[in-house]
Amino acid sequence: MGSLPLEAMMPLDPETFAGESGAVVGFLADYYRNVDKYPVMANPEPGSIRKLLPDAAPELGESMDRILDDVQRDILPGLTHWQSPSFFAYFPANASSAGFAGEMLSAGLNVVPFVWTASPVATELEQVVVDWMASLLGLPERFHFKGGGGGVLHGSTCEAVVCTLAAARDRALSKLGHEGILKLVVYASDQTHATFQKGASIVGIPPANFRILRTSAESGYGLTADTVQRAVEEDVARGLVPLYLCATIGTTGLGAIDRVRELGHVARRYGTWLHIDAAYAGSAAICPEFQGNLDGAELADSVSMNPHKWLLTNMDCCCLWVANPTTMTDALSTDPEYLRNVGGASKMTTDTIDYKDWQIALSRRFRAIKLWVVLRRYGTAGMRAHIRRHIRMAEWFERVVAADERFEVVVPRSFSLVCFRLRPRFMEDKAVESLNRELLVAVNASGRAFMTHFVVDGKFVIRLAVGGSMTEMRHVRGAWELIKEKANELLAGC
Amino acid sequence: MGSLPLEAMMPLDPETFAGESGAVVGFLADYYRNVDKYPVMANPEPGSIRKLLPDAAPELGESMDRILDDVQRDILPGLTHWQSPSFFAYFPANASSAGFAGEMLSAGLNVVPFVWTASPVATELEQVVVDWMASLLGLPERFHFKGGGGGVLHGSTCEAVVCTLAAARDRALSKLGHEGILKLVVYASDQTHATFQKGASIVGIPPANFRILRTSAESGYGLTADTVQRAVEEDVARGLVPLYLCATIGTTGLGAIDRVRELGHVARRYGTWLHIDAAYAGSAAICPEFQGNLDGAELADSVSMNPHKWLLTNMDCCCLWVANPTTMTDALSTDPEYLRNVGGASKMTTDTIDYKDWQIALSRRFRAIKLWVVLRRYGTAGMRAHIRRHIRMAEWFERVVAADERFEVVVPRSFSLVCFRLRPRFMEDKAVESLNRELLVAVNASGRAFMTHFVVDGKFVIRLAVGGSMTEMRHVRGAWELIKEKANELLAGC
Numbered sequence: 010m011g012s013l014p015l016e017a018m019m020p021l022d023p024e025t026f027a028g029e030s031g032a033v034v035g036f037l038a039d040y041y042r043n044v045d046k047y048p049v050m051a052n053p054e055p056g057s058i059r060k061l062l063p064d065a066a067p068e069l070g071e072s073m074d075r076i077l078d079d080v081q082r083d084i085l086p087g088l089t090h091w092q093s094p095s096f097f098a099y100f101p102a103n104a105s106s107a108g109f110a111g112e113m114l115s116a117g118l119n120v121v122p123f124v125w126t127a128s129p130v131a132t133e134l135e136q137v138v139v140d141w142m143a144s145l146l147g148l149p150e151r152f153h154f155k156g157g158g159g160g161v162l163h164g165s166t167c168e169a170v171v172c173t174l175a176a177a178r179d180r181a182l183s184k185l186g187h188e189g190i191l192k193l194v195v196y197a198s199d200q201t202h203a204t205f206q207k208g209a210s211i212v213g214i215p216p217a218n219f220r221i222l223r224t225s226a227e228s229g230y231g232l233t234a235d236t237v238q239r240a241v242e243e244d245v246a247r248g249l250v251p252l253y254l255c256a257t258i259g260t261t262g263l264g265a266i267d268r269v270r271e272l273g274h275v276a277r278r279y280g281t282w283l284h285i286d287a288a289y290a291g292s293a294a295i296c297p298e299f300q301g302n303l304d305g306a307e308l309a310d311s312v313s314m315n316p317h318k319w320l321l322t323n324m325d326c327c328c329l330w331v332a333n334p335t336t337m338t339d340a341l342s343t344d345p346e347y348l349r350n351v352g353g354a355s356k357m358t359t360d361t362i363d364y365k366d367w368q369i370a371l372s373r374r375f376r377a378i379k380l381w382v383v384l385r386r387y388g389t390a391g392m393r394a395h396i397r398r399h400i401r402m403a404e405w406f407e408r409v410v411a412a413d414e415r416f417e418v419v420v421p422r423s424f425s426l427v428c429f430r431l432r433p434r435f436m437e438d439k440a441v442e443s444l445n446r447e448l449l450v451a452v453n454a455s456g457r458a459f460m461t462h463f464v465v466d467g468k469f470v471i472r473l474a475v476g477g478s479m480t481e482m483r484h485v486r487g488a489w490e491l492i493k494e495k496a497n498e499l500l501a502g503c
Numbered sequence: 504m505g506s507l508p509l510e511a512m513m514p515l516d517p518e519t520f521a522g523e524s525g526a527v528v529g530f531l532a533d534y535y536r537n538v539d540k541y542p543v544m545a546n547p548e549p550g551s552i553r554k555l556l557p558d559a560a561p562e563l564g565e566s567m568d569r570i571l572d573d574v575q576r577d578i579l580p581g582l583t584h585w586q587s588p589s590f591f592a593y594f595p596a597n598a599s600s601a602g603f604a605g606e607m608l609s610a611g612l613n614v615v616p617f618v619w620t621a622s623p624v625a626t627e628l629e630q631v632v633v634d635w636m637a638s639l640l641g642l643p644e645r646f647h648f649k650g651g652g653g654g655v656l657h658g659s660t661c662e663a664v665v666c667t668l669a670a671a672r673d674r675a676l677s678k679l680g681h682e683g684i685l686k687l688v689v690y691a692s693d694q695t696h697a698t699f700q701k702g703a704s705i706v707g708i709p710p711a712n713f714r715i716l717r718t719s720a721e722s723g724y725g726l727t728a729d730t731v732q733r734a735v736e737e738d739v740a741r742g743l744v745p746l747y748l749c750a751t752i753g754t755t756g757l758g759a760i761d762r763v764r765e766l767g768h769v770a771r772r773y774g775t776w777l778h779i780d781a782a783y784a785g786s787a788a789i790c791p792e793f794q795g796n797l798d799g800a801e802l803a804d805s806v807s808m809n810p811h812k813w814l815l816t817n818m819d820c821c822c823l824w825v826a827n828p829t830t831m832t833d834a835l836s837t838d839p840e841y842l843r844n845v846g847g848a849s850k851m852t853t854d855t856i857d858y859k860d861w862q863i864a865l866s867r868r869f870r871a872i873k874l875w876v877v878l879r880r881y882g883t884a885g886m887r888a889h890i891r892r893h894i895r896m897a898e899w900f901e902r903v904v905a906a907d908e909r910f911e912v913v914v915p916r917s918f919s920l921v922c923f924r925l926r927p928r929f930m931e932d933k934a935v936e937s938l939n940r941e942l943l944v945a946v947n948a949s950g951r952a953f954m955t956h957f958v959v960d961g962k963f964v965i966r967l968a969v970g971g972s973m974t975e976m977r978h979v980r981g982a983w984e985l986i987k988e989k990a991n992e993l994l995a996g997c
Contacts, residue, residue, distance in 0.1 A: 020599035070882035087624025105514035130581025165864035213707020370659035
């Protein structure tokens with residue numbers, strides 16, 4: 010595996026491919042064996058890796074062995090280890106053997122299924138797996154291809170939001186004319202992911218027309234129909250057009266749940282597009298006991314969730330379903346000469362779709378094979394077990410936090426996310442905030458776990474999001490021991 | 504590798520991972536050994552794979568062996584084989600051993616480097632490789648991080664276009680107010696990729712404000728400064744604002760080249776954002792003899808090209824450089840509480856960037872490690888040899904087509920793309936068009952090669968795009984033999 014003679018360069022020679030890929034598999038298996046030995050959150054001096062590497066790409070090729078040695082020495086120590094069993098930050102990003110196998114098939118076959126002809130089975134497999142996923146989540150028939158809707162695999166929720174916003178916008182502008190863009194208003198809660206506001210900005214909604222509606226502890230920080238109704242009425246009275254409402258199942262900060270059915274009734278009344286963002290918690294909906302959160306989904310225009318978070322599917326994979334695909338393809342279609350199908354066109358049916366018209370980009374990866382391998386390898390039963398296992402761990406963690414009088418659970422747990430803080434009785438609010446900041450810094454600096462935070466009603470809360478592929482009960486127990494240890498040290502100094 | 508007992512499910516168990524991943528490596532090596540035995544372009548009955556697969560995901564997990572058997576039996580025959588050495592359609596999508604190794608590392612480490620803290624070395628490695636690439640292409644200092652600009656890895660050119668359009672738009676609207684969006688005009692040629700118009704539509708530019716400027720054979724279908732100047736003057740006279748001009752190096756239809764320097768002068772005069780889309784031909788610019796096409800790039804605001812096309816980098820990878828990153832981050836930044844860095848913030852420098860503010864989505868893959876592995880494994884010399892090898896093959900093909908009096912090269916070859924047609928002297932124009940359609944259908948239906956077409960000045964031309972990782976001279980020769988064989992059959996029937 011030394012440097013290559015230039016003229017003989019055969020970049021897909023099967024023997025070289027097998028040898029070098031095998032070496033990477035071994036490298037990664039070893040990484041998984043040892044991932045819990047690295048500090049979970051990396052904290053290098055900024056710029057240190059840039060100082061370490063040369064200014065230019067090498068003139069001559071180097072061996073894969075040498076490159077892997079450098080990954081080991083220079084790269085691994087500077088990564089934050091999302092696959093560590095003690096990674097409890099943000100939301101999980103599950104890797105799995107099946108997700109990896111699917112990703113390898115996607116990357117190895119390396120087809121680009123932007124139109125049906127460019128890889129027919131890749132397009133059709135995607136239609137099959139998004140229908141499978143829709144069934145698994147218990148989504149209404151109208152989001153299935155067989156029910157007149159349909160789904161697509163994107164890379165991220167933001168892309169799903171941009172595409173559906175563009176669809177809703179163009180549907181509205183077809184009646185209002187383009188100058189109507191200044192009247193379009195979008196609605197979300199103060200718990201909705203920042204991605205939504207960014208998406209609205211990307212599609213040209215005036216910043217003055219983003220409504221960020223207040224939520225409160227009474228509704229568990231879920232958006233209520235009353236709040237939306239009032240905001241919409243005010244806007245309509247001012248001659249504005251209520252375009253799009255984003256409801257979230259399992260917000261990023263707290264795991265809050267917007268009530269889809271009641272929001273759906275308001276949206277229907279005003280012809281407002283209702284999107285359900287279930288990026289994180291949508292995975293839980295494969296278990297019947299969590300499908301109630303999607304009650305009323307038949308009132309929505311679109312739904313999205315990310316198997317790349319908590320459903321064993323390596324980055325990236327976001328399912329988006331729409332009830333009326335034509336609305337989306339009207340906004341996103343192109344038909345350049347160089348992509349037209351010559352010869353096969355007569356065979357096309359209304360079932361034959363070109364996924365380039367369901368997304369932002371023209372090019373796309375064969376993500377469907379990845380999700381298909383995951384669903385087949387683990388089966389519905391295996392995936393439900395995966396979700397329930399983490400929920401049980403989070404339940405346990407919530408229980409022990411609640412039982413320790415120095416701590417409090419700040420909002421009731423949803424799914425596998427626990428939001429808590431250290432709350433010594435004797436301490437003032439201001440001091441409590443800095444105490445928890447210090448606690449989080451100490452926990453993360455230990456290298457033994459990584460958690461992130463949120464601020465709600467002025468309270469600084471620590472988030473423990475369970476869901477790693479390798480996270481077992483002992484790691485959650487370890488996190489609790491670590492938190493208590495650091496809390497003790499801090500309280501001893503008070 | 505049978506079905507998994509649910510309670511013991513360990514989706515990243517290192518031994519299972521190594522075993523199953525090894526099986527996929529073997530499967531793919533075998534695929535490469537045999538890829539030239541499949542019809543290059545698949546042409547199944549629409550819906551056939553959907554009929555073949557069950558209606559729902561299985562309840563119980565299945566073995567990886569069984570899944571791979573199904574890929575072999577049900578999936579491979581329905582794919583269009585982009586890695587076939589006789590794939591000459593669209594533009595190439597290079598897979599390589601190094602690109603695959605890099606993709607495995609990205610998928611296996613599965614970190615999500617949206618902010619610096621979320622994986623410091625992943626962010627910094629990206630800064631290093633985009634600077635390496637900028638040097639390789641001979642881009643002006645202003646697009647390097649060390650020159651005050653900087654780059655990012657996106658998934659597609661369309662994303663690069665959307666982000667830079669949003670940047671240009673918001674820079675303009677900060678002066679005009681949001682109602683100014685109705686005055687913004689974007690410019691491209693009739694050869695520019697459809698993706699540009701789609702991008703402009705996504706960011707809310709009024710469809711009436713897309714200017715599609717005519718090109719002609721005299722300029723090799725490149726956009727001229729005069730044409731742009733006239734269009735811009737007319738718009739300015741009508742009170743409109745010339746926002747954004749897209750120049751292309753190597754258009755999709757014909758490989759045409761817009762002259763950057765002269766377009767740059769016009770753009771500068773009107774404060775218009777100039778983007779250079781070198782999606783395909785940017786790869787050639789790693790060879791000094793092709794860098795002249797980028798002459799005048801210092802007048803541009805942004806440049807993009809796709810290593811996932813012709814530079815040995817498996818899908819997906821698009822380099823975008825901007826001269827003034829603040830313009831882009833002003834348009835795309837978000838700062839939600841749950842992503843703030845607690846504790847480490849004091850270490851941040853102006854060098855520390857959060858790539859979420861350079862792209863559409865929040866989440867992102869560790870693409871940098873893929874491009875870094877490719878650059879190191881093959882070296883600058885290896886990659887130049889890869890490009891030049893294909894250029895030589897295309898030169899040969901152009902020569903033999905030109906030498907056969909029944910054929911004509913419709914536009915002079917650029918890079919590795921040859922646009923030609925069958926042109927028997929005795930035949931009328933209308934008949935020539937259908938003759939070439941039939942020729943293309945016959946060539947593709949043979950399964951021995953796959954080409955696509957374009958229409959220019961009413962002429963139906965066949966495109967032969969050389970660039971596959973496994974394409975050797977014998978495959979290009981075989982394509983020419985195939986074309987002559989099918990042409991003979993068609994002409995015999997005339």
